[in-house]
Amino acid sequence: MHINDTWSKASRLTQLLAMLMTTALVILGITTLPAYAAAPTLKLAINADEDSYLSGVEQRYVVEFSCASTTEDCLDSVVTISLPHTITPGGNSNPDSAPEGINATATAGNKVVTPEIKRPTGTTDGLVTYNLGTVAAGTSFQTVLTFTAPRGVTPGGSTVTPVATFSSGDTTVTANDSVTIKSEPTPLLSKTGPVATPKNVDVTYQITPKYDTTVDGLNGKSNMTNVVVTDPLPQCATYVSSSASGNTITNTAATVPSSYDAATHTVTWTIGDVNPAFMNVVLSVTVHYDDTCADNTVTNTAKLTGKEMHNEDNVRTANASFTHHFDNEVRYGGGFNKRAMSQFERGKQGNWLYTYDNKSNVPVVLEYTDYMTCGLVSPTDGSKDCDKPLMRVKTIDTQTTTPIDITYWTNKGNTGTQTVYRGKAFDFSSFAADEYLTVFHYKQTIPAGETSILNVAGPIGAGTPTTEDGVTYVDVDKNAAAWKAGKSDQWVRVQNCVTDFSMKSLDGTREIAIPADDKCDVLTLGTALPKYYNAKSTIKGNLASPGSEVTFSVTANNTSTVVDSQPVISDLLPCGMTFVEGSVTGGPAGKDKTVTVRDVTDATGCTRQLVQVTWPGYQTKGGTTIQLRGKVGPSMSAGTHKNEAYISAAEPEYALTSKKTTICFYGSTDDTYDVNGDGNTADQVCPVSSTFTVSEQAGADVVLESLGSVPGSVYKKYTDGPSVMRQGEDGQFRITPTNSGNADLSDMTVYGILPHVNDTAIQGGDSRGSEWEPILTGPLQVGAGSGIDPSQVTIEYSTSFNPCRGEVINQGDTMAASPAGCDNNWTATPASWSDVKSYRIYINGKATPIKAGASIPLIVPIKAPDNATGIAYESVAIAATQASNNRAI
Structure with a gap:
């Protein structure tokens, strides 16, 4: 690490917080204190905690500065820290790699000054500014600055050099510290294929490029460019087709072209740029082995080649092989299961999952039809015009690379067929606003040994019946807990079954039997409740110091489409933090809020402030967001602190004690601090939290x-x-x-x-x-x-x-x-x-x-x-x- 300290006058000092103080004694008589007008003495240093950091890991710098004059105050004092783009190993400024997540503490010492932070752009550097004004002679400060070098686009061996500047009047000093970034591409390649198959069938191999993230996760991992995967095919294999699906550089599906070269008998996928945070692509190649192939096994090896982004001299490779065995017999077997991913609730998204497992050593054809639940059960009369759908389907997707044909019908009488596979979901863009899917037919040729899931999801209707009167259920799946729960005024049971089911050989002569219970699912749907989705974030002051303020944002969103409710937001400030009076802002426009602050004692014995905000008489479906501030007290220890908040409903009928039936979109917790004031700490409230860090600042x-x-x-x-x-x-x-x-x-x-x-x-x-x-x-x-x-x-x-x-x-x-x-x-x-x-x-x-x-x-x-x-x-x-x-x- 190289540290450069400069200062004004003839000083040779580098001890920043060796604080200098002066006092005067005057002998009684006619004496006038001298009027000093010398240039101030400024001292400045910036030191990183480490010589090097992984990309994506927070870098911490201590910045120390003082007005080191004996008697001269430092007027119009300003301290800035410039945060430049990283410099590549080749010595070039990297336009894609500027400091991220910049945080800086307020000054620690006798004068608390909050910094102004200007974020960098692709062409400008970041800047942290402390406008100190007049600093008394002998006064020193310490601040902490943190940021990360962005992972992916910062190659290993890059450097970043923050430059600090301290100016007062015409006097200016500078200091800097350089840090080296540690990063590298860590490509891996895997190749899979089917179970042992007989000859004279098509065989599909899948190649998956990925990163080795077992050490440090995604931190310290570089993007790659010019990535190519090649797969020389076995000699007796006949090329049929190749494809790719998934993401490479962003979270959207990428187009990865593939080609087959007959002369070299090699398939090539030109992937291009990859980002380890998003790379999730599967390459597929299908070949055919006929009786002329005399081998009992065949092995081939795929190879990945790529270069580190912004450091193209660093070339990386990875290999993967798969050995395919041939079987002398044809074997059939498989499984299927229809189920809900979790309990359904009115107004909340539900998911039906259709799982298949082809245990055969040859491809099979899977077909079924799902008359989506209308009311509480699937229609059995073949109708396709349901007017009370349990679920309005918004998503149909899968993780298999094997194409699935989905033929569909809607309540408007429209029909069509779409093909879905990994990276290509069902497209609902042509549906009218009041149009929804009522029936779909599934057909797929499943390769030997393949297992996957079809996901069908959408919101559960608010108008779903609240009684089972007149409903006839299919007489299956009677061992399910929901079925055994029986009829109740607290819930209704909903059922969905697939029909016209078959899992057969390609020629249709062999069928795999699936139990009737595996083709249906039944579950309970409870009484309508408000359903609070909550969110919390630390929007200012993520890196805090004693005396500074931290701003929190809390959202309470009643996602129910059925029930109105009055939200209550309760924010429990961490031990040692105090509420800034009058700092609550936001909330529903035009509605009067009440803010109450009371002390509570937590499990450690610490007395903490509980800030409660609500809007009497205001009930809604939908959300509201507030902001509030807390001040870091001198007793708050250095480290990461959690700020907790709890969302509850003001209506007493929603003060529920069941952990299974709650008003929380996600999980609930006991009302330990009795935020609703009913004296019952077993009530369930909706927790949410965010964190901030109090920097250890020595002074x-x-x-x-x-x-x-x-x-x-x-x-x-x-x-x-x-x-x-x-x-x-x-x-x-x-x-x-x-x-x-x-x-x-x-x-x-x-x-x-x-x-x-x-x-x-x-x-x-x-x-x-x-x-x-x-x-x-x-x-x-x-x-x-x-x-x-x-x-x-x-x-x-x-x-x-x-x-x-x-x-x-x-x-x-x-x-x-x-x-x-x-x-x-x-x-x-x-x-x-x-x-x-x-x-x-x-x-x-x-x-x-x-x-x-x-x-x-x-x-x-x-x-x-x-x-x-x-x-x-x-x-x-x-x-x-x-x-x-x-x-x-």
Whole structure:
């Protein structure tokens, strides 16, 4: 990893959060504080957590910046981070690969600033901007930036280099960090064929190209281009046909041409570009073996060749073979089953599944007719004009590559035939708005050994009868649970059976028997209820920091076409987050909402806020969406947090306790927090959640104040003006180091160098401008800490104005490492307090981590010489170590 840090003035510092603070003591008399007008000192660094990342994996960068001036504030401060497109291994900017999912935290420290994020386009870079305004001298910040290099289009060996810029007035500094992207194509090829077959029948082989995603899933996988699959056929095979179906580069069906070269006896499929996220294509070739083929088995090998997209020098291949055995006998067998995929509900989509299994070693012909359920049962009189369909079919599709002929009739008397197969579903576009399928006839020649499913789906009618009176069911499938449930006023039973069924040999002389129960299905259809489909997302603040706000969106959608209902949205904020008053927006137009906030205690004992939103008197079929904001508290731990919400109905009759019969489109959960207020926590509510991440951001601040001897004096920071004292009298500096981030610290180190004539800042050569030298009168006094015990504090002293202080000079340095020529003469017991010129405060958090917000005050007792005049500027600096990764901050 290469890191480039630059800054203004003559500074050579890279320790960003070695925070510099100043305070002033003035001797009583006529003294004017100097008006500084020097250029500000800016410090900036950007560091990735890792040298390399898989494509598709979130990259994390820590950006640190400070106004490192001794006395000059940094005016009109702006920090930007440019996020360029990746650079390919060939050194070219990749127009398809720009940072995705950009998130940046608000600044952590004394000033919370939320960034503006500009997303990249194909021709422009992304940009994160912090408009900081005026930053006080000695103030430092830390932010976290995350994004991903898009998987698929980012080849391995690419690099991405975010560039940070910090400007204040006419002063500008920059820093950057480069990361390498790890990615590669991982093509695999599989080839399948039928069970052992006799000769003199057509045989179909299927070739499936795919990616090896067993390691890291789709992350780190590159697209390929110029992909070609070739299959040299066995010598005694006669080519019949070839085809392809499925997706390659997008989620829509692709056209993959195939060709046969008689000279080489080879089939070629020209696939082109492939994306591992969408590639789902099956290549088929049908051949014929006649009696002249003397082999007992035949083996052939297919080969895939392709190049890594945007890195075409990287060529990848994959092979797959299949050995086909011949059988001396013809064997017949098979199965069929008709069933519903799940329980039907009024207004909700239902699915009928028709499963077949050809256990024969030769092709068979499958045929059947389905008179779609009209009312509660399939018509048995041959009628095709049903006026009360149980299901209005919207989808007929399959995963087999073997063509299926679907002949259909509609309620309008229209008829026709369509062919469906994998990647080509039934086309309903010619149907009128009030037209629907009432009957279909299925016919397919199934290859030996093939198993697949036909899916028929559509919404269940709201007008489906609510009573079984006058209904005659086919006397089959009586062991089904729905049949055994019997008649009830809580549900009705619906039945669907196929008729005219046959599963026969190609010549029609052999038939495979299928039990009658497998041709029918029966299930219950309950009383109409509202049916809530819910959705939730984190739309702003996915990457948060203490003090920042997160915006959530919650949707409650009553998908029932039968029942109106009043939705209640209850959002349970995570532990440590507080609701932003007045932040609820959205909802049904023109309707008054009520928002209530109450505290609840979760299973861990944490008190959390439950925000409930509803619209009294408003009932609807359909949906509404709200947004609300939560503020990240200082106690929220770093990591991923879940924000939970629950959708319920205001009507008490829909407060149901059954987990099988609920108002939830998807699964339900117990009403643990009694969101509907009826006192029953066994009621079922509809859960939904989204997540956000609180970034671990380490920070260490120090507050430095002075206290003079003049009556009425109070502790003052430099920004509050000087403290006043008399010649020969005592005064104090008060130093308060604080963990200002949300990460545990394993230590904090504070350095102070007493003022003196010609003194400079602890971190650099900036002049302080002191005019007299305070005298230390005794040891530093440790006060009562908040989260820090005095026993964790060690204090040492030096008689030098240039003591070794490496931790606050260069990031990660040891104490003795810098500055050059420093005096390493620290001691806990100086011979004379009046000879002490510098002090070092070390706070040990290795055994007891220094938690977020922990602080401890220390007093530096001083005395003004009898001849002191003018101003003395005390200066301190702080550095720390992040406990989780031992990183110097």
